[in-house]
Amino acid sequence: MEQPGFFPEQDPLMDGQMPDGTLRIKIIGVGGAGTNAVDRIKLEDLEQVHLTVIDTDNQVLSASPVEEAYLLGRNVTNGKSTGGSVDKGRMAAEADIEDLRRIVRGVDLVFILTGLGGGTGSGAAPVLAELAVSEGALVIAFTPMPFQREGSIRCERARKSLELMRKYCHAVISLPNDLIFKQVDDSATLMEAFAMADKWIKLGVHSIWSMLFNTGLINVDFSSLQSALAEPGGRTIFGTGYGKGENLLDQALQDLEKCPLLHLPEAGYFRDTDQLIINLTGGPDMTMATVNRAMDAVSEKFGCRNSLIMGASIDGSFYNQLRITVMGTVRSTANTKAYAPVPAASIPPNRPVAPPLKSAESFEEPASAAAAARRHQGEFAFPRQEENRGLFERTQQNLYEGEDLDIPTYLRRGIKILRS
Amino acid sequence: MSRSKIVGAIEIGTSKVVVLVAEMADGRSMNIIGRGQSTNIGMKKGEIVDLSSVSDCTHAAIMAAEKSAGNQIQHVYLSFSGSHLRGFRHAGATAITGSGNVVTATDVQRAVENAKSKVLDPGQVYIHHIRNGFVLDGHPVESPVSRQGSHLEVQYWHVTADEKKVKDHIMVVNGFGLDVNDIVISCLASGSLLATEAEKKQGVLVVDIGKGTTDYVLYRGRRVVQTGVIPVGGDHVTNDLSLGLRVKSKLAENLKLRAARAMVQKEDRNEKVPLVGDLSIGDSFHSQLSINKITHARLEELFIILKNRLGSLLTRQNLPCGVILTGGVSKTPLIGDLAEVTLDVPVVVGQSPDWVRHSELREPEYATVLGLLYNALYDQKEEAVNPKAGQRKWLSKMTGLFN
Incomplete structure (x- = not known):
């Protein structure tokens, strides 16, 4: 008799997969920035996670401490960089597509870390993402975006590539450098500044990792993550907050509020997310009461329409500390409530130097056809719900059944207003 | 010879402060003799956000009203609104223990005190206790005294407010050197003016949509059944x-x-x-x-x-x-x-009663302040009949009108 669960026709290449159903997670850094980020994560030492770096530049790879390093496009670039050519990056990836397939084969969860705007990242990462999805992996990408000052060509390249990534990946979390570097004070060295960007990636990867692997009080496992991110092609909202000491919960909530990634103009409203995952990581001393209070506070703040997955996990080293992570997807870009940033329509594409925050807005606009159509129709909106209060800006919230009545009714109901 | 009184009705609203001055004779009649108003810039959603500018606006309006009346205001009736106003229903009950189970005035008094004795959250204060009728052994009765029964219940609709915010309003008027005789929340003021007795008996809802708040009052059986903001x-x-x-x-x-x-x-x-x-x-x-x-x-x-x-x-x-x-x-x-x-x-859409002749005062914005005067007239009548009531302090006085 054939034993249940035994498949003799199993692909021999799948042998590497662990038989007991343990999750296989791979963090793949693509391009120079991606490789740097992975290098930094290597110091973290996450269990059950495999690290891989991929680049066209031999110099970068040889400097990396990661064991599994793959030189892409030997025949295309001869071990040199792509020189900022997206086409070269893509060609390199397509030339070595079988090797790439081997890298992602049998992996359950793939994190792609890549800095967009350059050649390898912008060109090869979408190819890799598409490949990983077709191999059945859940793909989450962290993509630092270039500074506006790096020039409009680079930004445009990054934007196009981001769109591609969104199309293939289950979740894309973009980190505009402009925004992240606002947190760095002037005296910081260049090293420190870039460490900051990598810190955010590390935080993101780590919080998802701890959600999956740490002992769960309320468990969010891989399957729930998978079902939450079931379809590729949506926009992703991601944020995290940290607190420690006496008021750890309040601190964490405040920190979450301040998380720059929640303030991306494209992030839109939390209430618009189709599915929201909230995860708490705390020490063994975390009480159920804390969890309940945190969940209440977070779900009140971010409560989304459809479904909310809540998790709480324990990390042995997190005594007296708390981290809250929220992650959500907005699936249909055609959603009428997906708001385009205000200045989008009025800013010419190659605008000269502007203050960093504004410029982050301009290049982060969702440029899908639907969004373009919306803009064309003249509908407009504001990046954050809190800013829609006009006259009542500095007054108390006017809550009625979870809605702030001071925000225009037509906005809350999604009524389209044509402007002349 | 009857002595006439100069009464001022002050409505501190989100759009403007309106002051009307009327001369009242023993509560029998009144003549509106002065009006003053100023645009209010210190309020949002019916609540004070900038006390000093609200104070300036109010003083300017009172000054203008006194000037146009050519007389000084002696008694002040004040109305205001705001989302801090809350209303709830709370009944008081008592067992009739006297001989022959006949309800006496003391029993009624006891039930009423019982109804009013509900302790409020700290910082809250009662603005109005509005009696909604008596229930004697499960039957609604108009006046229970000297009727037989064993269980008397008295229904009340209570209106409460944030004490600090009420004090702010009163302080604004006090700042001009005037005492506040009574406070009426704005929906009761406009409601009592616009709804006729017949409508109040059958059931009517008066909705006052102002600049900052929407105030409503629901009447049935001549009584205020519910208020809200x-x-x-x-x-x-x-x-x-x-x-x-x-x-x-x-x-x-x-x-x-x-x-x-x-x-x-x-x-x-x-x-x-x-x-x-x-x-x-x-x-x-x-x-x-x-x-x-x-x-x-x-x-x-x-x-x-x-x-x-x-x-x-x-x-x-x-x-x-x-x-x-x-x-x-x-x-x-x-x-x-x-x-x-x-x-x-x-x-x-509400129409002021015919006794309001002035075409501008018939505009809906004036309904509250006119209603306030209308209430004041009744109040003065009561005072004329019952002089010992005299000048009471606002906190004990406030609840007088609707008992």
Whole structure:
């Protein structure tokens, strides 16, 4: 008799997969920035996670401490960089597509870390993402975006590539450098500044990792993550907050509020997310009461329409500390409530130097056809719900059944207003 | 010879402070002899955000009113609103223990005290206790004294407010050197003016949509059954228009007054409304459709909230006289139709009673302050009959009117 669960026709290449159903997670850094980020994560030492770096530049790879390093496009670039050519990056990836397939084969969860705007990242990462999805992996990408000052060509390249990534990946979390570097004070060295960007990636990867692997009080496992991110092609909202000491919960909530990634103009409203995952990581001393209070506070703040997955996990080293992570997807870009940033329509594409925050807005606009159509129709909106209060800006919230009545009714109901 | 009194009614509203001065003779008649008003800039949603500017506005209005009356105000009646006002129903009960189970005045007193004795949250204070009738052994009775029964219950609708905010209002008037005789929440003031006795008996809802808040009062069987405040008003329409059309608030306010209608109509599609309307260069045009859509959405939501608040009280059976609309926003064209469609009861826009002759005072914005005077007249009559009541302090006095 054939034993249940035994498949003799199993692909021999799948042998590497662990038989007991343990999750296989791979963090793949693509391009120079991606490789740097992975290098930094290597110091973290996450269990059950495999690290891989991929680049066209031999110099970068040889400097990396990661064991599994793959030189892409030997025949295309001869071990040199792509020189900022997206086409070269893509060609390199397509030339070595079988090797790439081997890298992602049998992996359950793939994190792609890549800095967009350059050649390898912008060109090869979408190819890799598409490949990983077709191999059945859940793909989450962290993509630092270039500074506006790096020039409009680079930004445009990054934007196009981001769109591609969104199309293939289950979740894309973009980190505009402009925004992240606002947190760095002037005296910081260049090293420190870039460490900051990598810190955010590390935080993101780590919080998802701890959600999956740490002992769960309320468990969010891989399957729930998978079902939450079931379809590729949506926009992703991601944020995290940290607190420690006496008021750890309040601190964490405040920190979450301040998380720059929640303030991306494209992030839109939390209430618009189709599915929201909230995860708490705390020490063994975390009480159920804390969890309940945190969940209440977070779900009140971010409560989304459809479904909310809540998790709480324990990390042995997190005594007296708390981290809250929220992650959500907005699936249909055609959603009428997906708001385009205000200045989008009025800013010419190659605008000269502007203050960093504004410029982050301009290049982060969702440029899908639907969004373009919306803009064309003249509908407009504001990046954050809190800013829609006009006259009542500095007054108390006017809550009625979870809605702030001071925000225009037509906005809350999604009524389209044509402007002349 | 009867001594006449000079009474001032002060309404501190979100849009403006209005002061009317009347000369009252023994509570039998009154003549309105002065009016003063000033635009209020220190309030939002019916609540004070800038005390000193509210104080200045109020003092300016009182000064103007006294000047136009040529006399000094002696007694002040004050009305205000705000989302901090709360109302709840609480009954008091007592067992009748006297000989022969006959209800005595003491029993009534005991039941009433029982009803009023509910302890409020810290920082809250009672503004009105409104008696809703007696229930003797399960039967509603008008006056229980000297009737037989074993269990007496008295129904009350209580209105409470945030003590600090009430004190702020009183301080503003005190700052002018005037004592406040009594406080009436604004919905009771406008309600008592606009609803006739017959309507109050059958059941009517008076909705005062002001600039900052919407105040409502529901009458049935000549009694106030429910009061409430929704912190949404004309300012919200202005704000929605200003955000929706991306124009400055001041221009949006102007546009609202000129063009906004509560319902969307077919012909709106092709109409364009100039923003300033003075044919100046650079004047922009806005679609009538957009203006009406924004206005409609906001006002419809307001009526839906009202409907949800009142639930089964707001049906054709329970409210045969329907809704009376008043306040500045009630001048919006088609608002009656919108309310009728949304609330499914007959709706009229309120008319001041005939004794108000002055054409300007008949505007809905003055309903509250006129109602306040109207209440004051009754209050003065009571004082004339019962002189020992005299000058009581506001906290104990406040609850006097509606017992």
